[in-house]
Amino acid sequence: MTQELTAARAAQTSIPGPAASSEEAGSHAVRLEGLVPAERASVSRDEGLMLYRDMTLGRRFEDKCAEMYYRGKMFGFVHLYNGQEAVSTGVIRAMRLQHDWFCSTYRDHVHALSCGVPAREVMSELFGKATGCSKGRGGSMHLFSREHHLLGGYAFIGEGIPVALGAAFTSRYKRDALGQADSDAVTAAFFGDGTCNIGQFYECLNMASLWKLPILFVVENNRWAIGMDHNRATSEPEIWRKAAGFGMVGEEVDGMDVLAVRAAAQRAIERARAGDGPTLLECLTYRFRGHSLADPDELREAAEKEFWAKRDPIKQLALRLTDMGLATAEELKAIEKEIDAEVADCVEFALAAPEPDGSELTRYIWAED
């Protein structure tokens, strides 16, 4: 990393306040600071506001989840997405909803929202209600919506990646074996840094590249796998570099900058749709909360948390939109108010929603029922 680059980068970030030095904030921060300034997607006013709305919904929805969890309205392991919104919004909102396919992990609430699953259905699912997107059978880690092409939330590390690969295979199969020339759906598979050490990740990179499948492997590198530091878990911490071994395009991007993520996603989507195969997209990001709501989050350094909090992706987008004259602070406030109302509404809806019918306990095991 050169002095010039750091200076260029600091000049670009217009968030006020003293920046924690990246040395103190740890290796992940050093890496972020060292990124070559990314080309950002240019957006219209409508697009900019759409991104802002989506990210704000993700954030406020998760904050509400924490509240509801502590009030005893939801149970089990609940993994919040705060801090990583630029990835979900940057990738999914660059894709075609209800046409492309999306695959998530246990940290799936916000991916589901970005896919267009109504907040009411997601919150209902977290409350275990019949109106949930998985009919109360799935819970926080298993959100599904066929209607919104959400292939699911997968709770075991890595197991969603092959499923996503299958969806990408179907796109190619429809085009080349069934002769549907317009079959151009792209699949995005989301997973974490820790997941890049499991076999299925490598097996699927291999097959995706081998068969030129239309898929984006989106790594949300937030440095931590529960309490395992990424640098202690992997021999090559720069995950995007692993793509080269598979003859695949790899790219790293500032995962706190939604416009940078969007630009990288657009490039990858274009390649995939054109039949040029998969991309491994490593987004450098950070989770603002513990691994799950059961995690006291005592391991991570305060300086690190501070560094990343200063790069809050939603605040960055807000500044960028106002700087570019695409929106006023008042307009953004108005959006936040709307979102708060939507979140309040989804909670109200979910609280009042019926429990699943006990007489239907065994329903949905078989295709016929």
Next chain:
Amino acid sequence: MAETLLFNALREAIDEEMARDPHVCVMGEDVGHYGGSYKVTKDLCEKYGELRVLDTPIAENSFTGMAVGAAMTGLRPIVEGMNMGFLLLAFNQISNNMGMLRYTSGGNYTIPAVVRGPGGVGRQLGAEHSQRLEAYFHAVPGIKIVAVSTPTNAKGLMKAAIRDNNPVLFFEHVLLYNLSEDIPEGDYICALDQAEVVREGKDVTMLTYSRMRHHCLKAVEQLEQEGVDVELIDLISLKPFDMETIARSIRKTHKVVVVEECMKTGGIGAELIALITEHCFDDLDARPLRLSSQDIPTPYNGNLENLTIIQPHQIVAAALDLKAGRR
């Protein structure tokens, strides 16, 4: 009419279903150019192309998961386990995703997939290649499990499995691929959930599946001479069991013996006898018998291997004892 070998019966079934429905595809190791390690997909790649008969890298967990994703998005994949034992590497995908996903998703997705391949104890293949995974997979919710035993039922069941909208684990047996017989012509389909009454009899109900059907048939021949009239039932469906057919038989004979190739502990017979005890207790005149393989890794040595799995003479002895009230 020429007889059909079992592996060809399977091949015909797959061929016919691929011709009938372009969404049906095959994936697995060496299924394409090589034609399958037991030739079940011979020449299909040439006929249908490399995408529909997809040679995969050796990555069981991932290509099985890929089949799940393909099935969720509209295809009807048939996954070949080069040997069913290798699917231990795909246990996660078969259990978590093939089996549980429809339920967990609240009915959002269906997974019309078949996972097939050779299982069972062959001839001195060693412990790892002699596994009976039907027992390991038995507890997984949401999957159907069938075991074929003749060219006829192989064909009819394969076609049914491909058309079924649920995931089906389809067990073939390494030693049965070269069985041959006349098989019905035309669009022959068997019910996936129905046991086959192989021989009617009134003295003892004998429940078996896969290769052990043929050991039982040998035993039955001898038992006929000894005056024991066996009702031999091939379970076909290992999950769910066809309890109707089984209970009907026990109401007639009041005696039952299960003959299986899997190990005794946690085996198919363990669950079956538990169900029989629950459903047919009052109809039984003797405690149910269970003839299973030893609870050991299958040894390589031929004699030891024979001692590990049940042999026809043991079946004869058990049935004689049952009839005579000695056990």
